[in-house]
Amino acid sequence: MFSSLWWRVGRFVRTSPARLFLLAGVVVAGALALSGSAAPAGTTQPIAFNHQVMVQAGVQCLFCHNDALRSPSPGMPSVELCMGCHKTIGAGRPAIKQLADYYARGEPIPWARVNYVPRFVYFSHKVHLTAGGLNCENCHGDVGHMKVVEPVARMSMGWCLDCHSKQTNAPQLRDCVICHR
Amino acid sequence: MTEKISRRDFLRLGAAGAATGVLAGCTSPRRWVVLEPFVRPPEQQVSGVATWFATTCRQCPAGCGVIVRLMNGRAVKLEGNPEHPLNRGKLCARGQAGLQMLYHPDRLSGPLLQSTRGSREFSAIDWNEGINRLFQALAKAGPAVAMLGGATMSDHLFDLFSKLLAAVDAPPPVIYDLYTELGGYRTLAQAMGQVYGRAALPAYRLAEADVVFSFGAEFLGTWTSAVRYGVEYGAFRSQPYGKRGLLVHFEPRQSSTAVTADDYVAIAPGSEGLVAGALLRLIADGNLGLAGRAESARGLAPSLDVEQAARECGIPLEALQRLARRFADAEHAVAIPGGALAGSSNGMHAARAIEALNVVSGNAPAGVNTTPPDLGLARKSLNTFADVQSLIARMRAGEVQMLLIHSTNPAYELPEAAGFLEALAQVPLVVSFGAMVDETAVWSDLILPDRSYLESFGYEVVSPDFGSPVVSSQQPVVTPVFDARTTGDVLLTVARGIPAAAAAMPWDDEVDYLNQMVAGLPEAAYPASTAEEKRARFQQHGGWWPAPAVAAPTLRPQPFTVTAERATFDGNETDYPYFLHVYPSVLLSDGRGASLPLLQGVPDPMTTIAWQSWVELHPATAERLEIRDGDLLRVTSPHGEIVAAAYVTPGIRPDTVAIPAGQGHQDLGRFARDRGSNVVQLLGAALTDEGGGLRWNGVRVALARTGKRIATASLESKVGVTEGLGYE
Numbered sequence: 001m002f003s004s005l006w007w008r009v010g011r012f013v014r015t016s017p018a019r020l021f022l023l024a025g026v027v028v029a030g031a032l033a034l035s036g037s038a039a040p041a042g043t044t045q046p047i048a049f050n051h052q053v054m055v056q057a058g059v060q061c062l063f064c065h066n067d068a069l070r071s072p073s074p075g076m077p078s079v080e081l082c083m084g085c086h087k088t089i090g091a092g093r094p095a096i097k098q099l100a101d102y103y104a105r106g107e108p109i110p111w112a113r114v115n116y117v118p119r120f121v122y123f124s125h126k127v128h129l130t131a132g133g134l135n136c137e138n139c140h141g142d143v144g145h146m147k148v149v150e151p152v153a154r155m156s157m158g159w160c161l162d163c164h165s166k167q168t169n170a171p172q173l174r175d176c177v178i179c180h181r
Numbered sequence: 182m183t184e185k186i187s188r189r190d191f192l193r194l195g196a197a198g199a200a201t202g203v204l205a206g207c208t209s210p211r212r213w214v215v216l217e218p219f220v221r222p223p224e225q226q227v228s229g230v231a232t233w234f235a236t237t238c239r240q241c242p243a244g245c246g247v248i249v250r251l252m253n254g255r256a257v258k259l260e261g262n263p264e265h266p267l268n269r270g271k272l273c274a275r276g277q278a279g280l281q282m283l284y285h286p287d288r289l290s291g292p293l294l295q296s297t298r299g300s301r302e303f304s305a306i307d308w309n310e311g312i313n314r315l316f317q318a319l320a321k322a323g324p325a326v327a328m329l330g331g332a333t334m335s336d337h338l339f340d341l342f343s344k345l346l347a348a349v350d351a352p353p354p355v356i357y358d359l360y361t362e363l364g365g366y367r368t369l370a371q372a373m374g375q376v377y378g379r380a381a382l383p384a385y386r387l388a389e390a391d392v393v394f395s396f397g398a399e400f401l402g403t404w405t406s407a408v409r410y411g412v413e414y415g416a417f418r419s420q421p422y423g424k425r426g427l428l429v430h431f432e433p434r435q436s437s438t439a440v441t442a443d444d445y446v447a448i449a450p451g452s453e454g455l456v457a458g459a460l461l462r463l464i465a466d467g468n469l470g471l472a473g474r475a476e477s478a479r480g481l482a483p484s485l486d487v488e489q490a491a492r493e494c495g496i497p498l499e500a501l502q503r504l505a506r507r508f509a510d511a512e513h514a515v516a517i518p519g520g521a522l523a524g525s526s527n528g529m530h531a532a533r534a535i536e537a538l539n540v541v542s543g544n545a546p547a548g549v550n551t552t553p554p555d556l557g558l559a560r561k562s563l564n565t566f567a568d569v570q571s572l573i574a575r576m577r578a579g580e581v582q583m584l585l586i587h588s589t590n591p592a593y594e595l596p597e598a599a600g601f602l603e604a605l606a607q608v609p610l611v612v613s614f615g616a617m618v619d620e621t622a623v624w625s626d627l628i629l630p631d632r633s634y635l636e637s638f639g640y641e642v643v644s645p646d647f648g649s650p651v652v653s654s655q656q657p658v659v660t661p662v663f664d665a666r667t668t669g670d671v672l673l674t675v676a677r678g679i680p681a682a683a684a685a686m687p688w689d690d691e692v693d694y695l696n697q698m699v700a701g702l703p704e705a706a707y708p709a710s711t712a713e714e715k716r717a718r719f720q721q722h723g724g725w726w727p728a729p730a731v732a733a734p735t736l737r738p739q740p741f742t743v744t745a746e747r748a749t750f751d752g753n754e755t756d757y758p759y760f761l762h763v764y765p766s767v768l769l770s771d772g773r774g775a776s777l778p779l780l781q782g783v784p785d786p787m788t789t790i791a792w793q794s795w796v797e798l799h800p801a802t803a804e805r806l807e808i809r810d811g812d813l814l815r816v817t818s819p820h821g822e823i824v825a826a827a828y829v830t831p832g833i834r835p836d837t838v839a840i841p842a843g844q845g846h847q848d849l850g851r852f853a854r855d856r857g858s859n860v861v862q863l864l865g866a867a868l869t870d871e872g873g874g875l876r877w878n879g880v881r882v883a884l885a886r887t888g889k890r891i892a893t894a895s896l897e898s899k900v901g902v903t904e905g906l907g908y909e
Contacts (some may be wrong), residue, residue, distance in 0.1 A: 076218035108217035148635025 044112045045148075047098050055144035061136045068136075072124035079103045089143060114149050115140065122181045183852070197234040211511060213390040223254045223886045234658040235262050236725030237641050239634035240275040240282075241770060242332035242361060243406040243640040244651070246723040247272060247279070249658040251404055254278055256635055256659045261408070262723045266651050267643050268408040274768060274783055276408070281777040282633050283662060287617050287850035289630040290663040296623050298611075301848075302469045308666055311629050316675045318610050319349065322582035327572055328354040331588030332563060333773075335655060337694055338587070340559035341672045341686065348682035355564045355572050357769035359594035359861065363763070363842060365523025365532075367563045368874045372518070372532035373549045376540065377736045383536075383546035384409075384645035385517050390426050390544075392511035394460075394504075396453040396535050398519030399434040401441060402451045402767040402786070403809040405520075405645055413647075414441075415449025427511075429504060431456055431522065434797060434839040435832030437786045443768065444504075447834045449879065450760040451748025452494040453522040454531025456501075457538055458483045458745040459490040463505035464541060470509025474541050478509075483745040490745065494836070499888070514542040521764065524878030527746035527870040534743045546647030557701060558652065560642040567873030570866070576604035583610045583623035583815035587631065589670060592620035593772055593859065594848060596875075598866035599818055614668045617776060630665040632657075637667045639699065640693050640724075655726040667691060703727065750881050751865050752819045757881035759802070761818060762839040763860050769843030775853035776846075785841070787832065789896035793859030798884070803829040810899075813889040816840065818882045820865045823858035826893050831903050838882060 022102050050051065054064075062068060064082075067075030083103050090096045102109050117123045128134045137143065141152030167173040182457040219226070226232075232251045237244055238259075245838035246265025259279050263270035292311030293303035306314075319326060326349060328342050334356070342354045366382055374380030382405060387393055400741065402408035417426040430442035431453060439445045448456055460483035468475045491498040508514045516538035522531040539545060569591075575581050577600070584605070595601045602624060605611060620629050631637070639655035669691030678684035688694040699719045700712050706728030709715040719725055750760065765771055766785055774780040784791045796814050808814065812827045816838070825840060833839055844857025867876045 065232070067228040071227045071229040075228030076216050078219040078222045080219070080221045103220065106220050108220055111216040111218070113216050 018108045046112075046150075047095050047111055049095070050147050050150050052145055052147050061143070068125040069129055071126055072122075074125045079107075079109060115151050115155060117155050121179050123179065183584065219254070226254060228253065231257075234656065235264075235654070235721060235724070236275045236658055237636065237639070237655040238272070238279060239333045239335070239639075239641075239655070240262075240279055240368075240774070241403070242644075243267070243869070244410065244653045245272065245276060245406075245408050246653055247276060249269050249635065249664070250582075251658065253860075254659065256283060257376070265653070265723050266649055266726050267406065267646065267653070269412050271408045271412055273408050273411075273471065275770065275774055275780060278774065278777040278779040279633075279635060281779050282616075283618065283659070283897040285776065285850060288633070288663050288775070289616060289618065289628060289665065291665075294632065294815075295623075295626055295628070296776040298606075298626065299616070301623055301834065303618075303628070306821070308664075311627065312671055312674055314627055315612060315671065316678050318583050319345075319675060320614070320679065322349075322610070323471050324350040325580060325582035326351040326585065327500075327575065327581045328582070328585040328587070329569075329589055329591060330356045330561075330586075331358040331590075332356060332366070332561065333358075334588040335634075335637075335669075336558065336560045336670075337639050337691060337698065338669050339561045341669055341691070341694070341894040342585070343559070344685045345672055345679075345682050348676070348679060348685045354559050355568050356905075357564045357569045357591075359584060359842065360765065360773070361563055362566065362875050362877065363520055363524070363765040363771055364369065365518070365520035365528065366405070367533055367565050368523035368528045368869070368872050369518055370870045371538060371562070372529055373546070375529075375533060376536045376738055377545065377549050378739050379549050380689045381549045382645040384548035384647045385515050386647060387413035387426065387515065389420070390417055390511075390515045391507055391515045392427045392514040393417065393429070394508060394514070394538065394648045395428065395430045395432075395438060395442070396457065396516065396518050396531070397430075398517040399436045399438050399521075399522040399764070399767075400517065400519075401438040402436060403765045403770055404438075404666075406647075407649060427507070429507075431517070432838045433760065433834045434764065435787070435830075437767060439832070440787070446500070446504075448494055449493060449495045449834070450762060450837055451522075451525040451527060451750070452792050453518070453525075453530075454527050454534040454867065455485075455490050455745055456496065457531065457534035458495050458743060459487050459494070459568055460484055460500055460505045460508060461534065461537055461541065461743065462487050462490075463502055465507045467502070467505065469506050471512070472475075474509050477541045477543075479677050481540065481741075481743050481744045483534070485745040493747070496518055508538065508542070510816040511542070515539065515544050516542075521762070521878055523874055524763070524868050524869070524876060525748040526867075526876050526879050527748045528744040528869045528874055528878075530744050533741060534745070536598065537741075537743045540738045545738070546645075547648040549736060556642070556650065556652070556703075558640075558642055558698065560644070561756050565873035566866075566875035567868055570599065570868075573599060573601055573604045576608050576691040579607050581608050584608045585612050585614070586621055587614040590615075590619045590621050590772070590823065590849075592624055593849075594862040596820065596861055596866050598864075600866075601909065604720065616665060617848075617850050620847055623848055629668070629671055630663070631668040632661055632663075632665045635659060636661045636665070638669070638695055640695065649725045649726060651724055654722075656720045669694070690699065697705050698726070746870065747881060750879050751867065752881035754881070757883045758836075758838040759882050759884065760834075761860075761863060761880045761882045762833075762837050763864070763877055764839060764841055766841040766843035769892075770843070771841045772846065772849075772853075772859070775843055775856070776850040778852045781852055781856075788828050788830070788854050790828065791896070794823075794827045794840070794844040794860075795828040795889075795893060796884070797828050797830050797833050799833050799835040799837075800831055801827050801835045802838070803827065803885075808884070808886060808892075811890045811893050812832060813887045813891060815885045815887050816863060818863040818865075818880045820880065821862040822863050823860065824887060825858050826891050828893065838884065898900070 064077040065074040086096050164173045233248050235248050238247045245268035246262030247259050248262045249256050260273035261268045261270040279756050294306050295303050345556045370380045370382050398404050427443040428442040430439040430445045431448045433450045461478050465482040466479035491501045510617045516535045518532045518535040554717045593602050613622040613625040614631045615622045616630050641653045643651040676686040699716050702725045705725045709718045768780040769775045781792050814827050840860040842860050845859030846853035864877050869876050
């Protein structure tokens with residue numbers, strides 16, 4: 001199967017060498033499509049969501065990400081929760097109309113993930129916020145001043161250890177299995 | 182893929198792949214991970230925290246309790262319910278595969294109409310039209326309605342069907358499927374009725390047994406309540422003070438239970454009753470065992486020549502004598518009649534002879550004496566193949582205007598000689614409630630898909646239970662994945678338009694029915710003060726069971742006789758030299774599991790073959806016919822023929838070939854279709870001597886090579902397992 005494919009590709013290029021560039025273009029375009037990061041994060045969000053406006057209006061992080069204190073996952077607000085306020089607040093704005101459309105169609109909003117910890121890492125928001133005594137901004141930066149949320153740190157193992165290695169009163173926090181279970 | 186990749190091609194491919202990889206690796210792949218929040222979150226949903234619901238497994242009729250793990254409202258894992266008195270936290274592979282039944286890509290979304298039967302050209306209609314059509318047909322058909330159901334149907338649904346049929350003066354539902362036939366459910370229950378006066382499926386407590394004689398009972402594979410038997414078996418092998426029970430297994434083919442036995446005896450097909458009769462004779466004549474056993478055996482032992490019987494069964498006389506002594510001397514000896522004997526012509530005789538061994542040892546089975554009938558709950562009663570035959574005769578005579586089919590697949594499960602499809606042609610309207618298009622739905626006019634058991638309500642009076650009554654609860658654990666509707670609600674909607682049915686079925690919906698049922702249950706093992714709490718606890722704990730366990734009354738055997746009947750087989754020895762041993766696949770069971778890729782892909786425990794049909798034959802047979810593993814064989818019986826790959830194994834008698842049931846579907850979704858062969862096509866529609874069972878274990882076959890070969894998808898090499906050890 002593969003040899004006949006390559007024979008065809010070879011013939012495709014041999015008949016006109018200019019086609020080699022076309023082929024290279026296809027490979028590059030394919031790679032970019034696979035990486036999925038050709039555009040910056042802000043523009044890839046389905047709705048131009050502004051964290052700064054929300055925070056300045058006095059909305060606490062935990063109002064929307066309301067599982068952060070009781071679960072490993074902070075939780076993304078349900079469309080229903082958004083609509084709880086935006087049925088009336090800013091109802092005429094284009095972004096809110098977009099939101100209302102999702103709600104009317106009964107479709108989830110496909111948010112692009114901004115902060116990323118690999119799947120093989122056991123990470124719990126609950127522990128960091130309660131026993132760890134951290135605040136959201138310790139890891140996520142000053143989201144209250146971000147129009148478009150961007151990661152402030154590359155959440156690598158070294159970055160985690162920057163903090164974990166300093167916890168002299170809790171040596172277990174330097175153990176591998178605390179995160180790699 | 183027959184073409185090979187040259188070294189040069191390989192390097193070219195590698196280079197191109199690496200180039201793409203480098204370009205793709207320039208940035209992190211995290212951007213294409215999409216976060217989808219709920220539109221409307223389920224109640225009390227905490228993101229990232231699992232919720233668990235208790236319900237009942239419906240992959241086989243046993244009724245094990247399961248708990249389902251939900252993440253973000255989606256069912257992601259099934260486990261055994263640790264509180265459930267039947268399976269005690271354990272679950273088998275078939276139970277685990279329940280999730281694939283829930284999310285199956287070929288499940289039907291909404292009702293379908295088929296203008297020409299067998300065309301497979303369905304048109305979607307909406308639920309109102311589907312229910313209207315059912316109602317109009319019911320009103321028109323009057324008493325000429327029939328219902329054919331399977332043993333995995335919830336008991337509440339059976340009750341609703343029964344009430345609806347009774348309201349229109351139609352005969353009660355016929356409950357029959359291949360699974361319970363291959364398990365010998367009905368035959369064994371009838372035998373218990375003759376021996377102990379109550380026809381119920383027996384359950385044998387192995388935990389305290391010293392010696393267990395299993396007569397083809399595949400209790401570690403599929404038989405009746407295999408998961409509970411697994412628990413019992415564990416206790417049986419590790420008893421207090423280091424005691425370890427002894428297991429002797431009699432079967433023509435070495436099953437997964439046979440390989441765990443201390444002593445596996447490959448007896449001639451259909452000779453289980455003869456072995457039991459000979460053992461009784463030896464105990465009686467040799468005055469063997471503990472006090473009173475020989476006298477008891479003298480009253481029951483059939484008149485037979487033990488030497489001749491031993492020859493017929495294929496057991497040396499000395500071995501039989503040793504086994505008789507072992508059984509009689511054991512304080513707590515148990516004999517288990519299996520499913521295979523029920524398919525022999527002498528099935529009832531064999532079941533009585535084996536139960537006589539239990540009468541001699543004084544160990545009556547559990548399950549027959551428990552589940553007080555005063556519970557007042559509707560529960561399914563299984564019908565015999567003879568009942569199905571009389572239904573088919575009524576259909577052929579044009580006495581059935583409308584046939585309702587739920588939880589069974591007769592077009593696949595019944596032998597062609599039964600004439601089901603020809604008779605179906607005489608029925609003007611056939612309604613299937615199947616969740617997928619199976620072989621029977623293809624021959625129906627209207628499909629009203631029921632929800633999967635993880636999406637619907639119900640209850641199951643557990644049978645067999647192991648000494649304590651259990652009513653297992655079934656509840657939806659997820660919001661329905663497809664636009665299917667529970668058949669219970671469909672029936673209640675239809676009943677509103679029929680005055681007699683409306684009076685007999687006064688419930689708003691099936692939840693209302695179940696609430697009333699739970700309200701009538703006696704006090705349970707868990708506390709519940711109000712009626713509302715009782716209902717909530719019933720669902721939370723996964724069912725009802727009493728505390729402490731109700732002491733079972735002692736079973737008193739009634740007078741019965743044991744006779745040594747020989748099994749008869751279709752086909753003469755010259756044209757059909759081999760006995761056919763059919764057995765339910767441990768994973769696909771009677772074929773219902775074939776739709777689930779998990780069960781197709783799990784290797785069979787004995788052969789390690791997956792996704793295929795095979796014929797097990799002895800190395801001596803293989804050598805004589807010059808057959809190698811993977812040779813496609815044409816297996817011919819007097820009733821039909823199938824083609825399947827050869828699997829040579831020493832774990833079978835040289836005069837027997839074994840074929841598992843389960844493959845050979847034409848429908849039932851993409852994973853089952855056009856795969857292997859259906860062994861039922863080799864069977865006739867003859868009845869057993871007594872009890873009206875299908876004589877599925879009474880056919881001889883011939884083998885012929887087709888000249889073709891396939892590679893069997895098996896996990897394990899035989900070298901060092903059965904080859905290279907001198908068996909060849």
